[in-house]
Amino acid sequence: MKIVFAGTPEFAVASLAAAARHHEVVAVYTQPDRPAGRGRGLMPSPVKLDAIARGIPVFQPESLKTPEAQQQLRELQPDLMIVVAYGLILPKAVLAIPTHGCWNVHASLLPRWRGAAPIQRAIEAGDAETGVCLMQMEAGLDTGPVLLHQSTPISGTDTGGQLHDRLAQLGAQVLSDGLGLLRAGIKPIPRPQPEAGVTYAHKLDKAEARLDWSQDAAALARKVRAFNPWPVAEATLAGERVRIHGAIAVESNGGKAPGTVIAASRDGIDIACGQGALRLRVVQREGGKAITAADYLNARRDLRVEG
Numbered sequence: 497m498k499i500v501f502a503g504t505p506e507f508a509v510a511s512l513a514a515a516a517r518h519h520e521v522v523a524v525y526t527q528p529d530r531p532a533g534r535g536r537g538l539m540p541s542p543v544k545l546d547a548i549a550r551g552i553p554v555f556q557p558e559s560l561k562t563p564e565a566q567q568q569l570r571e572l573q574p575d576l577m578i579v580v581a582y583g584l585i586l587p588k589a590v591l592a593i594p595t596h597g598c599w600n601v602h603a604s605l606l607p608r609w610r611g612a613a614p615i616q617r618a619i620e621a622g623d624a625e626t627g628v629c630l631m632q633m634e635a636g637l638d639t640g641p642v643l644l645h646q647s648t649p650i651s652g653t654d655t656g657g658q659l660h661d662r663l664a665q666l667g668a669q670v671l672s673d674g675l676g677l678l679r680a681g682i683k684p685i686p687r688p689q690p691e692a693g694v695t696y697a698h699k700l701d702k703a704e705a706r707l708d709w710s711q712d713a714a715a716l717a718r719k720v721r722a723f724n725p726w727p728v729a730e731a732t733l734a735g736e737r738v739r740i741h742g743a744i745a746v747e748s749n750g751g752k753a754p755g756t757v758i759a760a761s762r763d764g765i766d767i768a769c770g771q772g773a774l775r776l777r778v779v780q781r782e783g784g785k786a787i788t789a790a791d792y793l794n795a796r797r798d799l800r801v802e803g
Contacts, residue, residue, distance in 0.1 A: 497575040497678070498522045500594065501552075506542040507660060508580035510668035511601050513546070515578055519675060521552050522572050527583050528556045560590050569593055576678070578671065579633060588635050596683070598633040599674065600640070601667040603660075605629065605647060607689040609697040610638035615663060616656045617697035619722035622714075625649045626659070628667040630674045632686045641686030644670050655724040700727060707731035709754035713745035713772035720774075733757070733767070733776070734799045741786045742778035749773045756802050762790040765799075 501512050502525040515521055524547035532539035540548075547554050557565040569577075570593050577598040579586065591598050604614035605627045611617075618626040627647035634640040646666050650659065677684050705727040707716050720729040720743045729740040734757055749768035750758040759766035764775035780786045781795070793799060 497675075498573060500525065500569065500572055500574040500577045501543075501547075501580075502526070502577060502582040502584075502586075503543045503580040504541045504583050505581050507603070507664045507667070508543050508582075508601075509546050510664045511578065511580045511671050512543060512550075514668040514672040515675065516550055516552070517672070518679065521547075521550075522574065523553050523555055525555050525557070525560075525569075525582065528558060557584075560584055561587050566590060566593070580667065580671075586633065591633055591635070596678065599643070599671070600631045600633045600638070601671050602629050602631055602638055603663045603667065604697065605645060606631065606638060606642055607691075607694040609695055611697040612699040614697040615660050616700060616722040617695075619650060619654060619656060619659060620718050622718055623650055626663070628663055628670050630670045630684070639689065641688045643684035643686055644674050646670050653721070655721045657725045702727040705729050707740070707774075709767060709774075710770040713749070713769040713774045716769060716774050717743055717745040728780075731767075733765070733779070734796070736796075737782060738776075738792075739780040739786075740776055740778070741780060743774050743776045745769075746773045746775050752802060757799065758801065760789075760793055760799060760801050762788075762793075764789045765793070 497519050499515050499519045499521045500523050501515050501521050503512060504527045524543060526541045526543045529538040529540050544554050566589055569590060574594040576596040577594045579598055580601040586598060606629045609617050625647050627645055629642045630644040631640045631642050648662060648666060674684050705723050707729050720740050723729050724741055731740060746766060749772055752758050752768040754768055754770055756768040757765060758768050758773060764777045766773045766775050777789055778786050779792050
C-alpha cells in the first residue's frame with residue numbers, strides 16, 4: 497500500500513517506524529520547523545528527522561485547507577493516510593482523498609479524553625487505566641469509530657513521560673495490527689464510540705503547573721506526576737519558588753495551615769495541604785538542576801519546620 501504519514505512529536509515516531517516496516521510510505525507530513533532552545537533557532541520535528549533518516553519525502557504546509565495543499569496530497573495517490581499527533585486540522589476534503597480514508601492513533605480509550613493532552617489528563621484525574629485507539633477519522637474532534645484498541649494500567653508512580661513512552665509503543669503495535677489486517681484484505685470493523693463517557697483533554701497550560709497548597713494532597717501528587725517532564729509542577733517552598741519533579745501524598749497535615757512545612761528529612765519535605773500533606777522528594781531551585789530533598793535541605797539551612 498502507498499501510505500502518507502502525518503505526525504509531529506516524538507510520540508509519533510514509533511508509529512512511523514511501524515508504518516514503514518511493511519509498506520511504502522510515499523510522504524511524511526509534519527508541522528513547519530519551529531523556534532526552539534535558547535537560541536530560538538528553527539528546529540525540525542522528531543518525525544521530520546526520522547523521515548529524513550529513512551529517505552522519505554517531507555512536506556510541511558502551514559495548513560491542509562488550501563487547494564494547493566490538497567492537490568499536492570491528491571497527486572501522491574495514497575491508499576491510506578495515517579495521522580499521529582499531527583497538530584493540524586484535516587478538512588473533509590482531505591479525509592476523502594485516500595482510498596481507505598485516514599486512520600488516527602490516539603492515546604486514550606475513546607470516548608474518554610478526546611483532545612490534545614490525553615496522557616497527562618488521565619494521570620491527573622486518577623484514572624486506573626488508559627490505552628490507545630486506532631480510529632477511522634471523521635470531521636469531529638476524535639469522534640470517529642474505533643477500529644482497534646489496547647489498554648494499559650496506570651500505576652501510582654507513572655509520570656507523564658513514562659506513560660507517554662509506553663503508549664507510543666502501544667500505539668505503534670495497534671497500528672501495525674491494523675495494517676496487517678488491511679494487508680491481508682481484511683478491513684477492521686469500525687465501532688462507533690458510545691455517547692456516554694465523553695471527556696475532553698484540554699491542552700496543557702504552564703499556568704496549571706502552579707500548585708495550590710489549599711487543594712487535596714492526593715490531587716497535587718497526581719498533578720506532579722502528570723506534568724513531569726512538562727510543564728513541571730511548581731510552588732512556593734518556605735519563601736522560595738521551586739519546581740517539583742517528584743512527590744507523594746501523605747495522610748496527616750499536622751493540623752497546620754496549607755503551605756506550612758511540617759516535616760523535613762532525607763525522605764522528603766512535607767507541606768501541609770487542604771487535606772493531607774505533600775512530601776516533596778525531588779525539587780529544582782531556579783537556575784539549578786533537579787535534586788533530592790536531602791540535597792535541597794543541605795542547601796537550605798534556613799528552612800524551618802513549624803511545630
